[in-house]
Amino acid sequence: MRFSDLEVKANEIRAEVIKMLVEAGTGHPAGALGSADFWTLLYLGGLIKINPQDPWNEDRDRVVLSAGHYCPVLYAVLAEAGFFPKEELSSLRKIDSRLQGHPVARMLPGIENSSGTLGQGISVAVGMALAARMDKKKHRVICFMGDGEQNEGQVWEAYMSVAKYKLSNLTIVIDRNNIQIDGHTEDVMPLEPLEEKLKAFGFAVIEVDGHNMEEIEKAMNRAKVTFEKPTAIVLHTIPGKNVDFMENDYAWHGRAPGMGETVQALMELHKLRTLDGKIIND
């Protein structure tokens, strides 16, 4: 798929996320919408070695979602990629569902780790990268984190161990959307200068516009050929992206839309499923 097609796809994924959340009645829209471009590109743009028909193949790339509350967007792209039937998406957060409110390792094809209590996924990802190194495996480990998650001490413990073992087979991706539950990250617990901190902890840092797929792809490819050190990609994103009333409002971190809001959001996303003003998918 070309980037323009993938961008359209990303808005379909966003719409899917909105539908899942309204159906569930609870959940976290802001981060999921903000990072939809990244997730769509990652799974549908061929950036990783995966096979939905053989989801646990031992040579697969590992995608570790450390910020578990982003899971609606991960579930949506996994379903789109064919890991499980799309009909299952509406079971999010419901009883007897494989789509838990926060992901549980291997409960669903494609879910590598359990997360939701923040800071744990990065350590799991480091363990996977270490094991791959021991076994001389060539697969890569990609760990996705929130920026608020960087508050957790465990994250910085993990970074120290990444540097110690020079795990260039690990790429971390931080969604820098500047919000967390209680407000803006720089008010709640300042992270800046984040880039300098990550560099000081031994990462090659690439800052990208998280809504520019070309930039994201370039950064991910750069990480693959950087062997001297692990790479940290800081995705600058707009929380709630492409749903006007959600954008940049931290109140939408952990609140599902109501019926009226859902209609409005879907209309906005529908409008965006166009190329050069021409509706391509009605």
Added chain:
Amino acid sequence: MINHEMNLVEDWNNLEKRPMRDGYGEAMVEMARKNTKVVVLIADLLESLKLDEFKKEFPERLIEVGIQEQNMMGLAAGMALSGKIPFVNSFACFSPGRNWEQLRISVCLTKNNVKVIGGHAGFGNGTDGANQQSFEDMAITRVLPNMIVLAPADYEQIKKAVWRVMALDGPVYMRMTKPAREGMTTRTTPFEIGKAQVFREGKDISVFACGSMVYEAMLAAKELAGTVEVEVINVHTIKPLDTEAVVKSARKTGKVVTAEEHSIIGGLGSAVAEVLGENYPVPMRRVGMRDTFGESGEPEELMKKYGLTKNEIIKEIKILVNKNE
């Protein structure tokens, strides 16, 4: 009467004292030679856990994380998800003390194959004071679903336990106390996770003990022999508790004492009380730390001061026996 089926040592007057951790360190090396999946994670306490030999022989399979218990547990979870059999090592007060939440989510939630070894449990770090001692570790691990909790009694038993822990697919917590203590079991003493062992048969009262307190219970039984016939049961597996053995012995004697180098809340005493309460209620007393922290001192002095000796077991036995008369 000593239970001869257990193949315990013959000469109880000359028991060899050995630290559990020596058995652990030796077994880890032997095991790693046989199974390449075994890896060790350590948080800056290599020698304390007797893993220096392991490091010498398998440097590439030893992950030293420094003073990072939380990260260590997560790393182990990731390695287990990649097919390794990771052993996570530290003092019990730090692991599972400090990384309990990582144990809960990254390990137990999906029965991830991580083995947690808590060294210097109880009064092991005597002179270091309360903050390095651990009387809560069995309580906080026992409450986690999918978890198996072990407190073996001596050097030989630890050696056997390590192999069984490795062979089992799922999370295990095993605690070890520090001081060199009397070895009661031999190479031919049976060991099976989840199977309590009657070390001494008696008809008047049952003492369920684990770890260092098994020997104290044996001493108490010996001292009372002739007046009270004490049954001593080594409950090396706290979870899953051998319900059948507990109820069987309680049925036989009608009186129960538990003994552990751990809080009386949440550990062996609680586990036995839960089982008896539901299945066969009998009068019961618990020996252990009585909802209190420790302090600095030599382990032996502290054991005396806080009532973790044969004398306390005898006292509790007498309370129950006299009540009955």
